[in-house]
Amino acid sequence: MLATAQATKNEITLKGSVATVTAFFRHALSSILYQRGIYAPESFEPVKAYGLTVMAVKEDKLISYLQAVLQQFSEWLEGGALQKVVLVVTGVASKEVLERWTFDIQTDKGVVAGSASLPEKAESQITQEIQAIIRQITASVTFLPLLQDACTIDLLAYTDKENAVPLDWEESDPRYITGAADVKLRAFSTKVHNVEALVSYKADDDLL
């Protein structure tokens, strides 16, 4: 940790920040899909990222699905319109929402508008913050229940009201879990975008 404190600070551009946050979502979402056993392990491969080995999606259909979502995320991020990303995990048979991974996003609107001076932050510092979140996702088996039945995923985006709805997206309810347990995970910040992670899950004894 001391080593990075002395690292050189970089100017964070809007584009740079969008790229960082989008890449984070790619890795975080892939890690969740793997660690929660939602897709078979054959759909993933280990890659190096953030000084860690993370599980990345390698199955074509899954890649293009994520790619399409991430493309839209990055457009929204660039316009400062993305407030929240939610990964919803639903039981196929029961249609019940079992898990909800939330990423709250705060944006420096000044940078988006081009009116504020660019903030500075060391790249290594950002990497380290992201590393910590990815590690927590990997370790989440510590408290998350076993997903015993086949599950599907949905991705939700909370966007500013004044933004138009893209063709591939539709309005949705928030898909909350009744009686959920929450564990707040770590956050990272590029100083343009600040992302806070949280997981909500069903933690009833009747889940056995």
Add this chain to the structure above:
Amino acid sequence: MAENAAPGVQQDWEASKENFQPLKAGRKATALRDSTAELRTKAVEERRRAFWQELDTYNGSDPLEVWLRFIRWTQDTFSAGGHKAELLPLLERCTRELQAAEGGRYRTDIRYLRVWVQYADCLPDPGDVFSFLKHHDIGQDHALFYVALATYLEAQGGYASADSAYQQGINRLAAPLDRLRAKFEEFQQRMARRIQRKAQEQAGLDAAEPDHPERKSLGLLRGGKG
């Protein structure tokens, strides 16, 4: 206990992640504190004694409720699942003692079956547990029984028995039937793929390298001694 003094320390659960055994039902955030230090104190001993006393003197209508709280507390407190092997004897005793509960009132209670299944999950070979439940007609109307039994049988390689376990449950209209049917379907698909895979393996049996690690090493061993 001395804590990491570095700034921005990881949350406690993460610093102790290896001291939490995964639970099928998960753990709540409040139960995510490292209790290894507490285990060395008297408070834990006292709490345990209080539970036993509550069970001894209980005269309400639902002793199972006390047991469930006791079991949950044990899982939360002995989070590594190891210390003195706390949980297993507790599950054993709960399942045994409540068998005789008035008129077999828990025979059809899903909560009681859950304790049994948790017990079975702690045993490397719980075959006898499932036979016992069947013989005593405990939990036989719940899909959970058949799913748990079939999962165990499948893991042991008893595919035909697993198949028949699912069918028995469906014939009995065990609830929820949807879930049971869905699990059966998934099982059948796995079996189909397994048969396919076996056929492929059979076809490629001439391959120079046998893909069984056990065979490989047997050769090595013989080579080493010869």
Add this chain to the structure above:
Amino acid sequence: KQLAANLGQDDSARILAFKQKAPTPSEGFENHMASLYSANAGPRPKKAFRAVPQQPDRILDAPDLVDDYYLNLLDWGSNNAVAVALNQAVYLWNASSGDIQELLSAQGEDYITSLSWAADGKHLAVGYSNALTQIWDAERCKPVRNLDGHAARVSSLSWNNHTLSTGGRDSIILNHDVRVREHVTATLRGHEQEVCGLKWSPNGTQLASGGNDNLLMVWDAAADRPTHRITAHQAAVKALAWCPFQSNLLATGGGTADRTIKFHNTHTGALLNSIDTGSQVCSLQWNRHEREILSSHGFSQNQLCLWKYPSMAKVAELTGHTSRVLHLAQSPDGTTVVSAAADETLRFWRCFGEPAGAAPKGA
């Protein structure tokens, strides 16, 4: 505020869902994480390649052994004494005579977090929860040195001649030259969380360290930066074992979310092999007489596994412990392994057989 944002309605936001459905998981879904949650994970090995005694030779009670994955509380010295820390006290069990002796007892709230015999079989290093490390003269039952420098508990120790390396919950590793007054000769930074595994290679040229940050590092003796920073494990790395018959070969074991044993070439940093054991790996010991490695495990089966190297075929499974098997140590002659488990017993297993050339024992 977080809670409100999470539960409450965001009037300023529009909630959108991606219309395209995510690919459906493959048919015949089976959560590959399920084995983590159950004890009945699969069939036992039926074949054994070598007669391995399945029963422990001896069982000793170890009351109050702390059930904490990150600690290192067992070691077997060249003097044939097994040292074990039970909460606040360190006991020595003389394997030749069977005598038991209490070497020391910590004060107040403090407890023992690690111990390690020096090669001379006379000095025992002891790490404490209060961040102190002490060296004890086991023959005279006296502390001979206090080594400070850590800011949190000292979870791992390893000797290399006059150097004692200590790893702490403060995520640093200190090298101490135990002969000199200013004993800290190096501070090794690189880990980001507790250093729970620490082992010098038998030839003393490389130090391997493992942490709760899932990292494995290999340090050259004179360097203060890691030669290799290996990210292959997906959980804490506590189990470390250097191969006795091939220098540069290191075996490592991962925690709950990882469950693998991995083999590394510590010259190149290359990963040579990895196998999924199905449960938390707590400790590893190489057999010096056969090309075999023994692993000890946590939930779900609390067993010891003997593996052929390099095929990693399972030679034997040793069961009996009813809780996770946190520590292993082997006898000076390399025939016997002692295991310490959270069920508060020590068990002795003659699973490594006789040294080559020794007459085989009658059945």
